[in-house]
């Protein structure tokens with residue numbers, strides 16, 4: 102029987118667990134697994150006594166927190182992201198990322214902890230966008246561009262996708278409801294890594310980001326303006 | 330003018346043709362199922378009959394209705410039998426030349442007022458109509474997989490489609506219990522415009538070892554509440570169909586996402602076409618038609 106106990110430490114605001122959640126309530130002081138919630142921090146030797154140390158990822162790769170000098174399969178670092186569309190509540194999906202240095206038993210422990218808490222867990226390699234953002238952001242982009250090009254109305258496009266492909270909410274309704282500025286940020290990060298046209302932020306997302314920045318400049322937009 | 334439908338035909342008894350034939354026969358029309366391959370006809374007959382038996386077992390259809398629907402279906406390998414059809418739904422391979430050849434043969438065989446619907450996924454309705462010999466009587470009617478369960482039909486006009494043909498095509502869809510939605514004669518209409526590049530992205534992700542098919546499906550379903558994961562959907566559609574659709578799509582859009590990934594070609598070469606060969610991204614015990 103694996104040890105499913107876990108502790109939580111916060112490094113700042115977490116996109117995965119923004120409010121209260123049974124998973125937070127289930128944490129103990131000295132768990133076998135340490136879950137770091139909030140923006141991940143620079144690599145350092147965290148808690149070698151733990152079976153796994155889980156690092157919350159945004160659009161970056163776990164590699165950003167791994168130490169160059171560590172040999173393959175030698176560390177307890179595991180990346181995770183709870184998938185979320187913009188301001189919508191987080192989904193029940195946890196994407197678990199094994200990095201170059203991640204030990205298999207750390208990955209198994211992380212999966213066991215999340216599954217015991219009722220999450221759906223998918224494993225993936227340490228690549229930008231992991232599974233869902235990498236696959237679905239281009240689809241959202243396609244929908245936004247098709248809307249601009251008059252292929253169909255948003256309602257008809259979603260209706261076709263619902264009836265034809267079993268996309269229960271369609272694509273546009275959830276995306277437009279979640280705020281497009283965040284979609285801009287994610288696609289921009291993916292475009293930077295992959296350089297492929299499907300990740301280029303579409304016009305509607307660019308406009309949403311511009312509007313949001315005018316209303317309240319984000320940290321990222323200030324850095325961009327400063328040329329960094 | 331009210332249109333009287335006496336008999337319909339489906340040309341091409343593959344994955345889509347068998348499902349389309351079920352929808353038509355179930356609605357009360359005599360239905361001819363035509364294929365040039367006797368094996369395809371045998372398989373379609375077996376699958377259609379098993380489907381109706383399943384519908385009865387699961388309480389979706391009573392035994393008498395299933396028997397009547399089964400009796401309305403005839404399986405023919407001689408195209409001249411389609412002479413009596415009021416409407417022909419074309420569902421053969423996704424190849425412009427092959428479809429145009431068939432439509433022009435049908436033009437010679439069928440009455441002048443017989444309506445031709447094409448189930449093409451990526452080809453231009455206007456180009457198909459141009460090669461048919463009766464361009465004003467050709468309408469795009471893109472059924473969804475699995476056609477026997479899905480009501481959506483994306484309908485599009487060729488430039489040459491007459492208003493009367495369009496109305497009749499729409500009425501035919503309603504009469505056979507389908508849900509027509511008007512789209513445009515553009516590559517992929519709505520569904521394949523989204524699906525073909527996306528499914529190639531999924532195949533590339535598997536090929537690059539980013540995640541296993543089961544993990545991809547789990548992730549996408551949990552994230553967005555989709556009914557199916559992309560890998561099981563590709564298996565259902567058929568990898569050969571995805572390959573043909575990609576080739577057709579790439580040739581007209583030049584979009585790199587629609588270029589067939591090497592893994593897709595390898596799986597097709599290995600005969601791992603999905604459910605229909607019992608093996609694709611996943612293993613399946615049988616080639617029975619999906620649903621009841």
Ligand SMILES: NC(=O)c1ccc[n+]([C@@H]2O[C@H](COP(=O)([O-])OP(=O)(O)OC[C@H]3O[C@@H](n4cnc5c(N)ncnc54)[C@H](O)[C@@H]3O)[C@@H](O)[C@H]2O)c1
Pocket residue numbers: 340341342343344345346363364365366369420421422423424427431448449450451471472473474565566567570574
């Ligand atoms: N599979 C899908 O998901 C899907 C969905 C919607 C539309 N479509 C479209 O439906 C069509 C058929 O696709 P499918 O998946 O059923 O293909 P399939 O390969 O399963 O079946 C095609 C059938 O057509 C027959 N055929 C080929 N040339 C013929 C001819 N000249 N005369 C008579 N029969 C002939 C073949 O013997 C075969 O049985 C294609 O245009 C495809 O793009 C497919």
